[in-house]
Amino acid sequence: MKLLKLFLVVFLQIYSTSATPSVLIVGAGPAGIAAATRLLSNGHTNVRLLEAENRVGGRVDSVFFGEAYVDLGAESCHGTKDNAVYELVKDFDVLRHTETPTKIYHSSRRTIDEEFSQELVEIIASIYSPDGHRDEVEGKSVGQYCMDKFNSTIFERYQERPEKLEVAKSSTELFHHIVLGFEGAFSWFEPSAKNDYTECDGDLELNWNGFGYKTVLEALTRKFPNPSDQLPFDQTVLLNKEVVKVLWNESSSQNSVMVICSDHSSFTADHLIWTPSIGVLKERHQKIFVPRLPKEKREAIKEIGFGAVMKVAMYFKRRWWTPETNFTGFHFIWSDHDANLLRKEFPEGPLKEGRSWLTELFSVVPAPNNPHVLVAWLTGDMIPEIESMANDTMIQGLEFALKKFLGHEYNITKPDAIIRTYWHTNAHFRGSYSFQTVQARKNKITAEVELAVPLLNKDGRPIVQFAGEASHPYFYSTVHGAIETGYREADRLINLYK
Ligand SMILES: Cc1cc2nc3c(=O)[nH]c(=O)nc-3n(C[C@H](O)[C@H](O)[C@H](O)COP(=O)(O)OP(=O)(O)OC[C@H]3O[C@@H](n4cnc5c(N)ncnc54)[C@H](O)[C@@H]3O)c2cc1C
Incomplete structure (x- = not known):
C-alpha cells in the first residue's frame, strides 16, 4: 500500500510538472510581479x-534617503474601494493620508494670503479631476476644457477685484503643471478631456509613511508582513535581462515563443506575458516583435499617450521650513515678468522658446515621515532636457528658486544632497505613466482595450499576452491598474489549463 502511495505521489508530481505550461514574463514591475x-x-x-x-x-522605486524611503516612482495609493493595492495592505496599518499644498507663493513675493491660496486651489480642484467622465467635452483636450472653465470662473469671481484677478490669471500655469502631474503628459493639450479613467472611492491620496511603495510589492510576493511566508519569487527572476527580440510562432502550440536578450541569452516558452511600458513599445515594438504586431495593436500603441514627470528629493541637514505637523508644502506661481527675467538671473540649464527650465518647477512637498527631505515636482515639455542636466546646476537652480519664492519668510540653504528621476531618459521606461488621448477613443474599443488583446496561435490559444498599466481599460496610469492587468493575464492562463 505504501509503495502504491509513493508511486502515486511521484506520478502526480511528474504529471503536474508536464501539465503546467512554461511562462515567460517580461518586466518585473507591479504587473509582472502580480502575474508571477x-x-x-x-x-x-x-x-x-x-x-x-x-x-x-519598475516604476515603483523606493530608495532610502534621509531617514526613510523616498518614492522616486509611484507614491500614492489612490482610493480604497476595489483598489488592488489597498486590498493587499489594508490590514497592516501602513498607509497615511497625504495633505496636498494649499499655500501658494508668487515669484514677485506679493502676499497671497492663506484664504485666497485655498480658494485658488479649490477652484482648480473643482474644475479638474483625472476622472474624466465629462460627456459634453468628447473630442476636446483637457487643456481646452480647463482653460475655458478656469477663465470664466475666475472672471466671474474676481472681476470686481483686479488684483486678485491678475494673480488668478497668472496661476493658469500652476494649474497646467498640476494637471500634468496627474496626467503625466508634456502638455495639457494632449490628454482627452473625456476619458475612461476611473477613480476608486475613498481616500485618493494615501502615502506609505516612509516605508515606500515597495511594501505592496512585498505584499504580492508575501515577503510582507511575514518573510517566512514568501512565495518562491526570487528564484523566478533574472535581472539584467533586457529582451530585444520576441519571436512568436502562430502555427505552433508548444514552445511557441522565443525571446533573445541583449546579452545574447535566449529562452523559449509556451506563453509570454509582456509588461514593459507603452514608452518602450512606442520606441521599439517594430524591432522587438517578429513577426510584427498586428495593425490594430500598432495603432493602439501609437494612440495611447505617454509623457514624463520629474521629482527631485532634496535633503537638508538643517531644516529651514517650519516643522509644523500640518506643513503640506508650497505651490509656486511665476509671473510672466519674473519668468522672462529668469533667463538673465539664472541662465544655467535648458531653455525652450526662451523659457527657463525652472518655470517647470511648481511644487515642493514634504517627504512622508522623513523630516529633512523635501520633494520638488517638475512637469512640462522640458522634462527630457531637464533630466540631462548636471546635478550641480540642478542644486543651484533649486536653491535659487526656493530663495526667490520663500527667501523673505525662510532662511533657505542649499540642499546637502539630492536624488532625482530619469524616467524619460531610461530606455526601460521612456516616461512615467500613460494617459488617454482623443485619438485613443476614436474606435469602438479604446486603444487601452486593444492593447490588452493577446496574440493567438492557430488554435486560438494565447502566445503573447499584454499586461502593464497602459493596458487597463480604466485604471491605466496607476499601480492598482498595473496589478490588475497582471492578475488578468495570469488568470487567462490559469483558466486555460484548469
Ligand atoms: C514619477 C512617477 C510617479 C507615479 N505616481 C504614482 C502614484 O502615486 N500612484 C500610482 O498608482 N501610480 C503612480 N505611478 C505609476 C505607476 O508607477 C505605474 O503605473 C506602474 O508602476 C506600472 O507598472 P507596470 O508593471 O505596468 O510597468 P513598470 O513598472 O514600468 O514595469 C515594467 C518593467 O519592465 C522592465 N522592462 C522594460 N523593458 C524591458 C525589456 N526590454 N526587457 C526586460 N524588461 C524590461 C522595466 O525595467 C520594468 O521593471 C507613478 C509613476 C511615476 C514614474
Whole structure:
C-alpha cells in the first residue's frame, strides 16, 4: 500500500510538472510581479521573469534617503474601494493620508494670503479631476476644457477685484503643471478631456509613511508582513535581462515563443506575458516583435499617450521650513515678468522658446515621515532636457528658486544632497505613466482595450499576452491598474489549463 502511495505521489508530481505550461514574463514591475505571484500561488511553477534593470519594481522605486524611503516612482495609493493595492495592505496599518499644498507663493513675493491660496486651489480642484467622465467635452483636450472653465470662473469671481484677478490669471500655469502631474503628459493639450479613467472611492491620496511603495510589492510576493511566508519569487527572476527580440510562432502550440536578450541569452516558452511600458513599445515594438504586431495593436500603441514627470528629493541637514505637523508644502506661481527675467538671473540649464527650465518647477512637498527631505515636482515639455542636466546646476537652480519664492519668510540653504528621476531618459521606461488621448477613443474599443488583446496561435490559444498599466481599460496610469492587468493575464492562463 505504501509503495502504491509513493508511486502515486511521484506520478502526480511528474504529471503536474508536464501539465503546467512554461511562462515567460517580461518586466518585473507591479504587473509582472502580480502575474508571477498569481501563477505561482495557483500551482504554475514553470515561470520565469526577465527584468532589464538590476532591480525589481519598475516604476515603483523606493530608495532610502534621509531617514526613510523616498518614492522616486509611484507614491500614492489612490482610493480604497476595489483598489488592488489597498486590498493587499489594508490590514497592516501602513498607509497615511497625504495633505496636498494649499499655500501658494508668487515669484514677485506679493502676499497671497492663506484664504485666497485655498480658494485658488479649490477652484482648480473643482474644475479638474483625472476622472474624466465629462460627456459634453468628447473630442476636446483637457487643456481646452480647463482653460475655458478656469477663465470664466475666475472672471466671474474676481472681476470686481483686479488684483486678485491678475494673480488668478497668472496661476493658469500652476494649474497646467498640476494637471500634468496627474496626467503625466508634456502638455495639457494632449490628454482627452473625456476619458475612461476611473477613480476608486475613498481616500485618493494615501502615502506609505516612509516605508515606500515597495511594501505592496512585498505584499504580492508575501515577503510582507511575514518573510517566512514568501512565495518562491526570487528564484523566478533574472535581472539584467533586457529582451530585444520576441519571436512568436502562430502555427505552433508548444514552445511557441522565443525571446533573445541583449546579452545574447535566449529562452523559449509556451506563453509570454509582456509588461514593459507603452514608452518602450512606442520606441521599439517594430524591432522587438517578429513577426510584427498586428495593425490594430500598432495603432493602439501609437494612440495611447505617454509623457514624463520629474521629482527631485532634496535633503537638508538643517531644516529651514517650519516643522509644523500640518506643513503640506508650497505651490509656486511665476509671473510672466519674473519668468522672462529668469533667463538673465539664472541662465544655467535648458531653455525652450526662451523659457527657463525652472518655470517647470511648481511644487515642493514634504517627504512622508522623513523630516529633512523635501520633494520638488517638475512637469512640462522640458522634462527630457531637464533630466540631462548636471546635478550641480540642478542644486543651484533649486536653491535659487526656493530663495526667490520663500527667501523673505525662510532662511533657505542649499540642499546637502539630492536624488532625482530619469524616467524619460531610461530606455526601460521612456516616461512615467500613460494617459488617454482623443485619438485613443476614436474606435469602438479604446486603444487601452486593444492593447490588452493577446496574440493567438492557430488554435486560438494565447502566445503573447499584454499586461502593464497602459493596458487597463480604466485604471491605466496607476499601480492598482498595473496589478490588475497582471492578475488578468495570469488568470487567462490559469483558466486555460484548469
Ligand atoms: C514619477 C512617477 C510617479 C507615479 N505616481 C504614482 C502614484 O502615486 N500612484 C500610482 O498608482 N501610480 C503612480 N505611478 C505609476 C505607476 O508607477 C505605474 O503605473 C506602474 O508602476 C506600472 O507598472 P507596470 O508593471 O505596468 O510597468 P513598470 O513598472 O514600468 O514595469 C515594467 C518593467 O519592465 C522592465 N522592462 C522594460 N523593458 C524591458 C525589456 N526590454 N526587457 C526586460 N524588461 C524590461 C522595466 O525595467 C520594468 O521593471 C507613478 C509613476 C511615476 C514614474
